[in-house]
Amino acid sequence: MKLAQFITLTLAYTITLALLGVVSVVFAFPYLLFAMIVPVLFAAFLYPRRVYLVMFCLLIPVALAVTFETLPRSSDSVKATVSIALMVLATAEILQTSMLERKRAEEALRESEERYRSLIENLPVGLYRNTPGPEGHFIMVNTAAARLHGYDSVEEFLRTPVASLYASPAERERFSNRLMTVGKVEGEELHLRRKDGSLFWAAVTARVIRDRGGSIEYFDGVIEDITDRKLAEQTIAEQRAQMANASRLSSLGVMASGIAHEINNPLAVISVAAEEMAELVAQENPASEWHRRIVATIIRNVERIERIIRGLRSLSRDGATDPFSMKSLRTIVDDTLELCRVRFRTHGVELIAPAEGPDIEVECRGTQLSQVLMNLLNNAESAVENLEEKWVRVSINDRGDTVELSVTDSGKGLPPVLRERILEPFFTTKEVGKGTGLGLSISKSIIERHRGELFLDTDSVNTRFVVRFPKRQQERAQGGEPWVRR
Amino acid sequence: MGEEIGRSILLVDDEPDLCEMLSLQFTRRGYRVLTAHDGQRAMEILGAEVVDIIVTDIRMPRFDGMQLLDSLKGQDPCTPLVILISAYADLSVAAALSRGAEALFPKPFRLAELVAVIDRLLTPAEIRWATAPECARDRCLEIHLSSLEDSDVEGILKVGRGGFCVAVTNPPASPEEVVSFDVRFEQGPIPALRGAGLVRWVKYPAHGTGRVTWGIEFVWLDDACRDPVIAWLRAERPRPYVPILTKS
Numbered sequence: 001m002k003l004a005q006f007i008t009l010t011l012a013y014t015i016t017l018a019l020l021g022v023v024s025v026v027f028a029f030p031y032l033l034f035a036m037i038v039p040v041l042f043a044a045f046l047y048p049r050r051v052y053l054v055m056f057c058l059l060i061p062v063a064l065a066v067t068f069e070t071l072p073r074s075s076d077s078v079k080a081t082v083s084i085a086l087m088v089l090a091t092a093e094i095l096q097t098s099m100l101e102r103k104r105a106e107e108a109l110r111e112s113e114e115r116y117r118s119l120i121e122n123l124p125v126g127l128y129r130n131t132p133g134p135e136g137h138f139i140m141v142n143t144a145a146a147r148l149h150g151y152d153s154v155e156e157f158l159r160t161p162v163a164s165l166y167a168s169p170a171e172r173e174r175f176s177n178r179l180m181t182v183g184k185v186e187g188e189e190l191h192l193r194r195k196d197g198s199l200f201w202a203a204v205t206a207r208v209i210r211d212r213g214g215s216i217e218y219f220d221g222v223i224e225d226i227t228d229r230k231l232a233e234q235t236i237a238e239q240r241a242q243m244a245n246a247s248r249l250s251s252l253g254v255m256a257s258g259i260a261h262e263i264n265n266p267l268a269v270i271s272v273a274a275e276e277m278a279e280l281v282a283q284e285n286p287a288s289e290w291h292r293r294i295v296a297t298i299i300r301n302v303e304r305i306e307r308i309i310r311g312l313r314s315l316s317r318d319g320a321t322d323p324f325s326m327k328s329l330r331t332i333v334d335d336t337l338e339l340c341r342v343r344f345r346t347h348g349v350e351l352i353a354p355a356e357g358p359d360i361e362v363e364c365r366g367t368q369l370s371q372v373l374m375n376l377l378n379n380a381e382s383a384v385e386n387l388e389e390k391w392v393r394v395s396i397n398d399r400g401d402t403v404e405l406s407v408t409d410s411g412k413g414l415p416p417v418l419r420e421r422i423l424e425p426f427f428t429t430k431e432v433g434k435g436t437g438l439g440l441s442i443s444k445s446i447i448e449r450h451r452g453e454l455f456l457d458t459d460s461v462n463t464r465f466v467v468r469f470p471k472r473q474q475e476r477a478q479g480g481e482p483w484v485r486r
Numbered sequence: 487m488g489e490e491i492g493r494s495i496l497l498v499d500d501e502p503d504l505c506e507m508l509s510l511q512f513t514r515r516g517y518r519v520l521t522a523h524d525g526q527r528a529m530e531i532l533g534a535e536v537v538d539i540i541v542t543d544i545r546m547p548r549f550d551g552m553q554l555l556d557s558l559k560g561q562d563p564c565t566p567l568v569i570l571i572s573a574y575a576d577l578s579v580a581a582a583l584s585r586g587a588e589a590l591f592p593k594p595f596r597l598a599e600l601v602a603v604i605d606r607l608l609t610p611a612e613i614r615w616a617t618a619p620e621c622a623r624d625r626c627l628e629i630h631l632s633s634l635e636d637s638d639v640e641g642i643l644k645v646g647r648g649g650f651c652v653a654v655t656n657p658p659a660s661p662e663e664v665v666s667f668d669v670r671f672e673q674g675p676i677p678a679l680r681g682a683g684l685v686r687w688v689k690y691p692a693h694g695t696g697r698v699t700w701g702i703e704f705v706w707l708d709d710a711c712r713d714p715v716i717a718w719l720r721a722e723r724p725r726p727y728v729p730i731l732t733k734s
Contacts, residue, residue: 257574257575257576260573260574260575261545261573261574264573264592264593264594265501265504265573265593266501266503267593267594268501268504268571268573268593268594268595269501269503269504269507270594271594271595271596271597272504272507272508272511272594272595272597273503273507275511275596275597275598276507276510276511276597279511279514302594306594313575323690323691324690325688325690326659326660326688327660328660361660
């Protein structure tokens with residue numbers, strides 16, 4: 001009911017009354033309006049939003065009262081009947097219009113609601129509203145949010161506690177604390193959990209909704225699955241790190257070969273001089289055991305320096321494009337161990353070399369194998385550095401067609417939560433700046449290229465990483481070739 | 487210790503200490519020792535003296551060991567034996583042996599090994615290749631080829647003055663492994679190449695496909711083929727010690 005309708009109606013009644021000859025138009029209009037003033041003010045006070053409806057309700061009795069009051073004076077009853085009928089018709093018309101309008105408004109409201117609902121439902125990003133606190137639960141979610149988390153229905157998802165969707169409860173706590181302090185977060189990258197327990201990366205933008213009292217009522221947010229992007233980013237970063245690693249190695253390689261030359265020359269002099277001395281000692285004083293031992297010590301240590309240089313030179317190359325060739329596993333292991341012996345000793349970690357045994361020839365990229373072993377040794381050393389009991393053991397295990405190289409340290413294994421992730425790129429337990437988290441994942445891919453596997457032995461009491469790969473990379477054709485085995 | 491009376495050895499290295507130490511050793515063994523600290527000086531000595539063996543470093547100022555090696559080519563028949571010593575790993579054994587050197591020793595090396603190799607190389611081929619090695623060898627190379635000349639062309643086998651290289655498709659052997667071989671030729675100057683040899687180098691194909699080639703140094707040649715092979719090698723133009731296959 002609007003003001004225009006009200007005025008129209010009032011005018012209609014006025015004309016009716018005038019036609020009936022009850023009053024003059026000039027008088028009836030102000031009279032009706034005036035008669036309404038008190039009730040209108042009253043209605044406006046009581047029902048501010050429905051004032052015109054109330055006024056209309058009051059108008060009818062007033063108009064009728066005026067009509068019936070003056071009717072006996074009218075001579076023409078037909079005229080009166082028509083007038084009243086007109087009045088009723090006008091009223092009915094107005095009422096109907098008003099009802100239609102309301103209906104239309106309701107319809108529009110429903111449509112608008114439907115539009116919003118379908119917008120929210122069909123958005124490919126997850127939307128949610130949940131309550132804060134450790135017991136937080138969802139109040140509203142859209143289908144995308146439920147699907148993102150691997151739930152078939154919104155209803156099922158609504159029953160799930162919010163905290164259980166995070167990789168760890170601590171992460172949820174950290175996130176909601178931040179949200180409560182700042183009021184809103186944008187594009188926060190979180191590790192969330194699906195219904196089946198698997199993890200995925202999500203970007204969450206959320207804000208805090210407060211009630212009138214200022215206390216937090218809800219968290220409203222948008223979740224987007226960014227796992228693919230994250231993986232792509234990881235791949236790019238991994239490649240970049242590998243490239244950086246390769247270029248670092250190549251500059252190191254240039255330096256190492258320079259150093260090797262510088263050291264190998266004087267070393268050759270020492271070595272030849274020591275052998276010369278050995279011959280002289282044997283000739284001149286055959287009984288001098290001490291002299292022999294001294295010379296033997298010099299020669300032994302020359303050989304040790306040789307191994308260090310060989311290891312350094314081998315490690316500082318990239319080696320990814322080297323052809324596979326037959327290498328002595330023992331030599332690779334010994335050279336690598338020699339390189340880190342000092343570091344282990346400095347940190348008081350005992351380094352236990354593999355037991356003496358027959359050497360095993362393996363077809364491999366020697367440099368890369370040495371890099372993998374070095375990486376495992378470094379990890380092991382860092383892991384036990386601060387323990388009471390400090391040792392790292394390397395062992396070689398011949399398994400027929402395959403060979404197993406393992407690095408065991410005095411640590412008591414890894415907690416289950418680390419086990420899953422330890423081989424992931426960028427996963428690191430080291431402090432910021434100490435590790436890139438790429439070592440193990442690069443090592444793993446190197447061993448996979450050797451058709452082998454690198455894994456954590458979960459049955460071992462101590463932390464034990466195992467590298468297992470075939471001794472031969474490919475079976476070469478036998479028949480019809482120049483080669484015959486006898 | 488064999489006394490090598492009358493033999494002369496030229497030591498070339500820019501490390502005077504190394505020359506001095508080696509000189510001490512070879513003098514005691516009865517060699518006439520000449521020393522030079524660069525390639526230029528070595529060439530001068532070679533122009534004036536008859537030298538049986540040259541032990542030379544590769545990287546030296548001015549005139550390096552490889553240039554020295556190259557300049558010796560064609561100085562037949564009294565080309566000295568050349569042993570390269572190097573502190574770098576930039577020259578492969580295959581390259582050294584195919585460019586005219588008899589052996590390559592990375593620094594630091596064992597003096598005893600150097601002396602043993604020189605002793606062996608100075609032994610005439612008739613004696614040097616007459617003793618079968620003791621160690622068991624389970625790998626055997628058996629090839630039947632039409633003729634030695636043809637096989638060169640085919641890129642399967644190439645014989646040098648101290649060994650041969652061969653393309654194989656076998657399980658890989660390692661350098662320093664002793665293998666036996668039996669190569670028969672249907673025609674040509676020598677009927678067969680039978681004996682045992684030391685694998686000096688193994689070359690893998692660059693991209694993982696293709697043939698593996700081996701460089702084998704003769705250790706022993708059986709009685710039937712030893713003399714024909716030696717006679718054939720002497721009659722031929724100078725050959726590298728162990729050649730490499732140009733196409734494989």
